[in-house]
Amino acid sequence: MKNIEEQLKNLPKAKMPLTADLKIRIMIYRLQWRKYAEKQNIFRLFSRKMAYAFASVLLLASTVSVPAFAYASPGVVKGNPFYPLKILLEKAELAIPKSNEAEAKIYEKNVSRRLAEAEILSKQTGGKTADYLVETVNQAQTDKEKASAIISGLGETKDAGLLKKIDQTEKQQEALIKQVAQNVGLEASDKVVNSVSLMISTISDKANKADKRLDSEETSPKGNVGDSKGMRNVEQRRTEATSSESMPIPDTRDEAIATQTPKSPIDLGAEKKKLDEMAKTIKQDDFPGKGADTLRAKLETRNKKTSQALDEGNLGKAEELIKESHRLMDNAKFFLKSDPAEPGGKNKKPGVSVQPNEKPKDPVERSKGTSTKETLNNKEKPKSKGHRNNN
Amino acid sequence: MMDKNSSFLDYYGQFKAKIYNYCWYRVNFDREIAEDLTSDIFIKAFSSYGSFDQDRPFQAWIYAIARNHLINHYRKSGREVPLDDSIDFPIDSHAAKVHASIEMEKVLSVIATMDGYCRDVLLMKYVDGLDSKEIAQILGKNDGAVRTQLSRALSILKEKLEYEKH
Numbered sequence: 001m002k003n004i005e006e007q008l009k010n011l012p013k014a015k016m017p018l019t020a021d022l023k024i025r026i027m028i029y030r031l032q033w034r035k036y037a038e039k040q041n042i043f044r045l046f047s048r049k050m051a052y053a054f055a056s057v058l059l060l061a062s063t064v065s066v067p068a069f070a071y072a073s074p075g076v077v078k079g080n081p082f083y084p085l086k087i088l089l090e091k092a093e094l095a096i097p098k099s100n101e102a103e104a105k106i107y108e109k110n111v112s113r114r115l116a117e118a119e120i121l122s123k124q125t126g127g128k129t130a131d132y133l134v135e136t137v138n139q140a141q142t143d144k145e146k147a148s149a150i151i152s153g154l155g156e157t158k159d160a161g162l163l164k165k166i167d168q169t170e171k172q173q174e175a176l177i178k179q180v181a182q183n184v185g186l187e188a189s190d191k192v193v194n195s196v197s198l199m200i201s202t203i204s205d206k207a208n209k210a211d212k213r214l215d216s217e218e219t220s221p222k223g224n225v226g227d228s229k230g231m232r233n234v235e236q237r238r239t240e241a242t243s244s245e246s247m248p249i250p251d252t253r254d255e256a257i258a259t260q261t262p263k264s265p266i267d268l269g270a271e272k273k274k275l276d277e278m279a280k281t282i283k284q285d286d287f288p289g290k291g292a293d294t295l296r297a298k299l300e301t302r303n304k305k306t307s308q309a310l311d312e313g314n315l316g317k318a319e320e321l322i323k324e325s326h327r328l329m330d331n332a333k334f335f336l337k338s339d340p341a342e343p344g345g346k347n348k349k350p351g352v353s354v355q356p357n358e359k360p361k362d363p364v365e366r367s368k369g370t371s372t373k374e375t376l377n378n379k380e381k382p383k384s385k386g387h388r389n390n391n
Numbered sequence: 392m393m394d395k396n397s398s399f400l401d402y403y404g405q406f407k408a409k410i411y412n413y414c415w416y417r418v419n420f421d422r423e424i425a426e427d428l429t430s431d432i433f434i435k436a437f438s439s440y441g442s443f444d445q446d447r448p449f450q451a452w453i454y455a456i457a458r459n460h461l462i463n464h465y466r467k468s469g470r471e472v473p474l475d476d477s478i479d480f481p482i483d484s485h486a487a488k489v490h491a492s493i494e495m496e497k498v499l500s501v502i503a504t505m506d507g508y509c510r511d512v513l514l515m516k517y518v519d520g521l522d523s524k525e526i527a528q529i530l531g532k533n534d535g536a537v538r539t540q541l542s543r544a545l546s547i548l549k550e551k552l553e554y555e556k557h
Contacts, residue, residue: 004549007498008517016411020426024407024433031437257546 007303074116078132100150101162107147108169114140115176115199130192137180137195140173144202174203181334186294187286193298197327199308200334268315271322273305275299278329287336295332298327396435399440402449403433409450409519410457416514417461428464432457450521451528459527501551518539 042260054247070082080316094106114136121133153164177199184192279299281290309318410432415425436443436456443452502510508530516527527537 004498004545004552005517007494008513008548011495011498011518013408013518014412014415014420014425016408016429017422017426020411020429023426024403024430025400027430028403028437032399113452160432271442286492 011100031070037155074113074120077117078136079128092138100154101159104147104150104166105162107143107150108166110143111147112169112173112176114143115173115180118180118196119176119183122180130189133180133184134191134195135272137177137199139176141195141199141202144173170203170327174200177203178334181331182337184335185337186291186298186332186335188335190301193328194324195333196335196352197324200331204331228348268306268310268322272303272310272318275322275325275329276303278325279303287332291332291336295328298328302328399437402453406453407433410453412452413457413514413519414461416518418464424464428457428460432460435460448525448528450525454521456527470517484523497552500550501548504551505544508540509547510539512537513548543550 066082067089068086070076070085076082076086090106090110094103098106109267118133118140120137121129147166151163177196181196181200184196186193188196266366282296282299286292287295302321306318306321306325309315309321404491407429411425413428414428414432415422418424418428432453436453439456443449502513505513511530512526515521515529516523521529523541524534526532526541527534530537532540
């Protein structure tokens, strides 16, 4: 048996030829590569599918979120790539048919938006920031006038709730525009100061009237604004407040009145002389640092321009310049930058304690004993409706 | 025994000669057919390598594939018996011829007359160098049965060789 086993163990064993070995190895390598390539293709397919899915989600998200962001964010200011989209959405919102009250609310909302943008722009410097700021504030002014025109056009149908809401909005707008003024300072260019000053005058005046209205509503025993009588009272008070005080820049209601009332010419020469006197009375205590000098320089420049306009017989321009000067005097205090070192904080003004929602006493008024507004009010109301309406 | 992370090419290097030899003995020592069969077997194994359980011995797995592939090959070629008396001794290489003796020719001739099970057991044991346990795994039998079969095959072979002497 052992002999047989030995013979079996010695049976020939074939050696695989090298060519066959190489052939098989190459085939295995090829298969391995094909398998790897298939995996890669699967991965690519997966990636492509994922990429499509991701792109779709991104597109959907951007379609919704980008306009929403642009629309809602005050950070999207003029000069931002999304700003045109924001304006477009606002226009679309206005294009949808709605009640007058709703339209007025939208305009008021847009004013608040513009002022919030202006507040952001006022902190920035360089580039076209100043131009953007002026355009933004002017747009706010336009929207404000539109809102006022709609509200005044409502007549007896005005909703007391709407008025109250608008009054509250105006308080916020007032705070915003004053903050803008403080941020830009008196050193800002004339166009910025003029624009901001005009807006302050418009809003402050309206806000103060709103204060009075709200105060009287709170103290009134018949404070139920929901009934028609209450409505009439509110409206009456609003009309009275409007008619009893002059507005530096009359709104559309005033414009309507203005077109009906013949005006006697203002003594522009006398007004100019008063402004010259005012420029001389600007005290260093009231406008610390370079404030007094800057304000004086600005007034003097305007007065020179006014003289030139008067000499040329361009009364409209002279009148406009005088109005600008008055507004500047009225609102100069808001352009003073707060001194962090000075106790009293941000609201500390030279010789004036400015409380939120409280209109401080004018430095000029204190020095002269008369308000610049009163100075103009003693005269006939100017025919011009503001520098933008001048043409 | 290779570790679990061994690549297919490592296994190929280890078992290519055994599988080639296995095929060569079962296709009437036809070198070309043996090469083709070996190639097919390894390609088939590679395609199924993903399903191969690394805890199991690769040898048993590759031999099982080889065996099934050979059965398919016989079926296709219409022949069941790979070794035949009528064919010449297949050792056509010079070296093989040198080593081949008349005795070996007789042994192979007797093996060729045995039934498939006995022939497989003998060739696996003495040509492929597998032990009874490995043969049992490949053939799907138990170890004892393979040993018994092996003993029986050797007895038959001895008897036939002695008979041929006389």
